[in-house]
Amino acid sequence: MTTATAGPTVRPAETDAMRRALELAATDGLVLGPNPRVGCVLLDADGATIAEGFHRGAGTPHAETVALANARAAAGPDAARGATAVVTLEPCAHTGRTGPCAQALVDAGVGRVVFAQPDPNLVATGGGALLHAAGVDVVGGVLGDEARTLNAVWTRAMELGRPVVTWKVAASLDGRTAAADGTSRWITSAAARADVHRLRASCDTVLVGTGTVAADDPSLTVRDADLTGPQPLRAVMGRRELPPSSRLAVPADDGTETLHLRTHDPREALEALWAADRRHVLLEGGATLAAAFWRAGLVDEMVAYVAPVLLGAGPAAVGDLGITTIAGAARLDVVDVALLAAGTPGTPGTAGADGRADAGPTETNVRLTLRPRKES
Amino acid sequence: MTTATAGPTVRPAETDAMRRALELAATDGLVLGPNPRVGCVLLDADGATIAEGFHRGAGTPHAETVALANARAAAGPDAARGATAVVTLEPCAHTGRTGPCAQALVDAGVGRVVFAQPDPNLVATGGGALLHAAGVDVVGGVLGDEARTLNAVWTRAMELGRPVVTWKVAASLDGRTAAADGTSRWITSAAARADVHRLRASCDTVLVGTGTVAADDPSLTVRDADLTGPQPLRAVMGRRELPPSSRLAVPADDGTETLHLRTHDPREALEALWAADRRHVLLEGGATLAAAFWRAGLVDEMVAYVAPVLLGAGPAAVGDLGITTIAGAARLDVVDVALLAAGTPGTPGTAGADGRADAGPTETNVRLTLRPRKES
16 A cells, blocks of 8 residues: 555545545445445535545446546536545546446546445555555545445455355254154244345355255245345356256246256355355355365355254264364354244235245244354 | 232332332342242332331241241330231241241231232242231232242242253254264353353252262362352262262261262152252263153253364263154244453453363353253
8 A cells, every 4th residue: 555544634524524434335235246335525625525436336436437427517627627636446547348447536536535344356456556646635434444344245255366255054053954764844043044034135146055955945035124236146166966846956036047056066166156256155054065165164144043842863064074073163253143933023924926935933043143253 | 819919009118128028139149049039028008118028038937937037026016016028939828847828917916918929839828818818918919920930940849740851961062962982072162161150059959970080080069169058969870889089978067978879760859859948950970861852851941051062973972862753843932142352351260169171171161051942
């Protein structure tokens, strides 16, 4: 980074404008695809707002471009000359579906750029340096934590250079996903299952193994949660063919085909999903698939739904992790604990879209959100 | 019950006296043994306090007897004539180590008795009827819920006619109590293990199977928690002899011998423990023993310590419960969820009394308290 850090050079009007830019970035109902939330405010020399803009998602103009266009529409081609651009993310230096924003700001005659979060994108980064080289005054890190939080998963994915992986487990208190005879409807409560739909809706990909398709024939769609964008991509991993009669063998209601990743290597699967612009994969089953991701160090978060149910026998929720002795135990940190009780908002009482009865146990379930401990 | 329920006949001074009697009953530091907490206040005709008393535990006088003695000591043999006795528990009609309190109240000339909780003791009950038959005015149920709560486990045990059974499980998130090679120190955190000592201290008996003695050689003593009374009785169930070198084969520091229950029948074991004046048994292991209690319908509460640890292999925390299909799943209700974090008061950082290092993982553990759902 060749840019200065936030300090006494940042004016109160610029910090205020950054808060406004964060608000704009957080606009409800956007369909962002693989892109981050970004807001931009253009200020004149007195700190008054010239124009605003925010990014509406992949394939649409970036926040800076929108703000510049709004400024020109209001006050002519030189509207932004000498202005200060306040942006929640370091302007990009990359020509993708849109031109580089850093260059657009230079071309518009912007004199100063204040941004919040440095661009974690290995491809697009360099915008601050480009602006600096062009003689623009550049300050980064203003409300940087707030901006990072706004795009937490996207940021993590950019830093990792692969989709963030959340492993979902739903099991009995004794760690089983089905009874001895294989029956499993229902272990978790309706409220817990509704919460899984909310979790799915927060990811852009749902991934299972071919074994789970054969055994459970899941539909993997978001049914019982608000979904502002498209359904998450349904992905299946493994070399086996999908049974032609399986729910995942036919396109979803919106026409989207299931992505079949013909590999057993989690890293290859994530590369393919990254290439397909995926940022957040929900690992939904089965135990063997999840264990493969765990062993490869490719689980970033675990969400465990624990039902107050004992089975005493039946398939284990967690497969062989290659752990033989306690010193090798996989240790996590509890990030959050939530009780999912009957009557939780969004709890369904009727059959889901695929005809399954969604009623079921009413006991309070416990949701644990955990993060793997990094080796020290 | 031949006694009236609480109603308009109860004077405010009597309700106030009942609150005071509950306070007396709840006196800290009592060593109650198998007996309940009981408090008593004697009021004169104007509602002024004549004397107070409370029960200090098995082998000592009952609360009413103490209050009557205090009254006599202060104001002579007729001090309680025409008085109202306000007692947290229905006066007993049973001659045990002390005479029946109901008769003592009649003999003292008490004119009215107000009590809170009806005596759930199948042997001692009938005190209200005895008083009524003797011409004493009797009212029951005044602050009855508060009184029941004060002696919740004792009440439950009296109603069941056997000790209350709490099943403790400490396991990894995937329901395992050891790694594949049998090592298990430590899965749960130091804070969780300190909490187990508090749980032990709240029970009067700790029960394990002979298999656990052979495998783990536990000491089963309360080490890291305040203990006002004696150590819980250490009991072992099963026909195998205890290894002579095992910690349980020698008397505890206070000289108490381990009780060896030479049976595999949970009901027989509880009968023997009941005969030994035990009211609250903590089932500490192993999985087979706990499963036998569960299958016999003899688990009243479950306390599960869940460590944010994955093992993927190793012995299961819950043994075969005879459940083959999901419809037969054992369902419980979550009564309480607590996070046990490093730094929790009472967390040890040093070796315990038996020389074991008590340090260990520092991750936050989750404690679930559950109750089996009754068949409907």
